[in-house]
Amino acid sequence: MLSRVADSLYWMSRYMERTDGILRMLKINYASSQDDITKFTWRPVLQVFSYLDEDQIEVMNRSSKTVLKYMVVDKDNPNSVMTMITKSRENARSVQDHITKDLWQCLNEFYHLMRDERLYRSLMVEDPVTVLDTLIKQGLLYYGTTEVTMARGESLCFMNIGKYLERAIQTVDILDVKFRDLSADLETPMDTTSWKYFLQSISGYEVYLRSYRSGFEARNILDQTLFNVNFPRSLQYSLILMQRYFERLKNQQSLSSHEEVNFMIGKLKSRIQYSNLQTIADVGLHTFLNEINRDLYAIGNALSQKYFAYS
């Protein structure tokens, strides 16, 4: 496969994964903002998903309409859903011969949906939840179409590597910001509604209820989002899947490059596997997450160098 094509597939997939993350986060936070506006702030969402500085966040963090407009339809925001979908579709457009026609049409329709005037109007004056739901569904259509139609070859491997790397980065970022925001520590039980909304925003609420019996506790939440391999957004799950798809590339690339990147992924995966809440507490949560994040970015860079370099 052409390096440029692999690069495009990888980024197409990363942007779609980020879109899904942003949309779910927006939907639940919007619901939360309608619930208890005195305590509610958009700050954590903006910290994770935008490049705004503290002052700019201060200006908009209490206005749901402004945040939604900025995060969904603003063309100048490099992390808005609009920009993500435009970029994802642009990537897909240049690799149409490597994805199925169904998948291309799905992304193309998503793009035209984003640019529809009616969408903007609904978001601003009608019901934002309906709009967010529609967009989430269009994203699910993308996941389903990928699953059902894409050949199990190199293309899908690069897409999945991008998807799970993006998901791992998001999970780490979200945890870091949320724990900082609530000044949570691993010992004291915390305000439950805010944790409930947090779990919902990462689609982890039901799993949590079934796994833990003792109510909402920071340590359990951390346990689930880092270690629970049955929870599809957990860090460990993402790393396992990333490694699985990367291993399938073994025959495609000169052995040394493959081994180098595989080593990095395996090392990180082992680190998570042989960590627990106690060892995290020893180094401090923020430091721990920062180190993980650094390793994830290093993997991304290694992929770029070894697999995607073409110019």
Added chain:
Amino acid sequence: MKDTTIFEHYPVSPQTWDEMYEKGYVRTPYSGVSNFLNQIPVDELNKKEELAKKLFMSQGVTFTVYSSGEGIEKIFPFDIIPRIITASEWDIIERGIKQRLKALNLFLKDVYNDQFILKDGIVPMELIYSCPHYLREMHGLKVPFDIYVHIAGIDLIRDHDGTFYILEDNLRTPSGVSYMIENREITKRIFPDLIPQNNVRSVTEYPSILFKNLVSLSPRQVSNPTVVLLTPGIYNSAYFEHTTLARLMGVELVEGRDLVVDNHRVYMKTTSGLQQVDVIYRRVDDDFLDPLVFNPTSMLGVSGLMSAYRKGNVAIVNAVGNGVADDKAIYTYVPEMIKYYLNEDPLLKNVPTYQLGNADEYKHVMTNINKMVIKKTNGSGGYGMLMGHAASEKEIDEYKSEVEKDPRQFIAQPTISLSTAPCYINGKIQPRRIDLRPFALCGPKGIEIVPGGLTRVALREGSLVVNSSQGGGSKDTWVLSV
């Protein structure tokens, strides 16, 4: 059978061949379509037109117009009423194009090698050497099977008595074939059952014939040669066509930056290292192919590509330097070429053409300028034309002074009225001018033409210019089997 419904007030222009009507009556091949359209209420037709637009949009059958930093998706206008070519008309077209293409291929081989046709004085030598598309770099270069034109899009028009004429030969990188394929797909969706009922021949073979031909050109004797389609990239207005063809043939779609030349061999940069490329179907113009040989500022090409080509390590489709054969001044000599190389009479006529480089012809054209169309010999896309019958005194004067600078670069043709076909525009059926571009494929086993083509429509009322860049649209083109 006289129509009374939506075809009422269908004004056929005098001295014009209408594809559907003859003296107020529907021609037999069109009766199926006419009956069908008459059964459908107008709002139903509007819905079908809407559906066609939606299908083009969601499938991404679009080109992007960039303005103020963002891309706007446009669809190439599509008229829902098909254009029909009967089996006997197609027979003439098919034989005529095959004959012409055979001669043009021989001509290209000749001008880039022995130049018999120049030495025998059939085609004037100065015409060749003054053509900007004549490339010295191609001299003495051996191309596989002596085929230069692998893909040709030859434009035909019909005069007032229905005779087909060759308007121009496109032998470089003719585009539009994806619309031949997509228009048919759309017709299948908007008019269920109509195609089988009318015995329309299929156009789906095109990609497999092309692929088979491309594979056969591989210089390396390997069972699975690497064929790639070289595109200028996503900003090119024909990008949709490039992706469609790549997908339908199952070949890699590459950009110049994906390729590299090492030791006179072309490679593509893949995730598993460099992979040798055997055949390049390029949709990049000659001038941009290799910055070391042609335009040095080109970002679209591959440095060293021509050296690999000269060594015979890679096949390029269409061959480089074909522009000398579809130059509009050379066009005049194609009937003589057919006579010279094949000893046959041309089956399809040329439109009479005057060389403005010739003083007598120049004078004739200027005295009859109201009946003439003047074109640049190397122009395309309908740009830089003067339509004598519609131009003002001022426009004519300005154009004249442009011609004076270098008359060799201009030709003139008498205005041909072009046939009309019914189009569904704003809820009414109206006549519009059309042409026809069938796509011919030339391989080691001979020339094949998929029964169909691109019918271009001048959507503006009264306009004679069908180019998409000048407000043209297209129609599905049916070739009937009986």
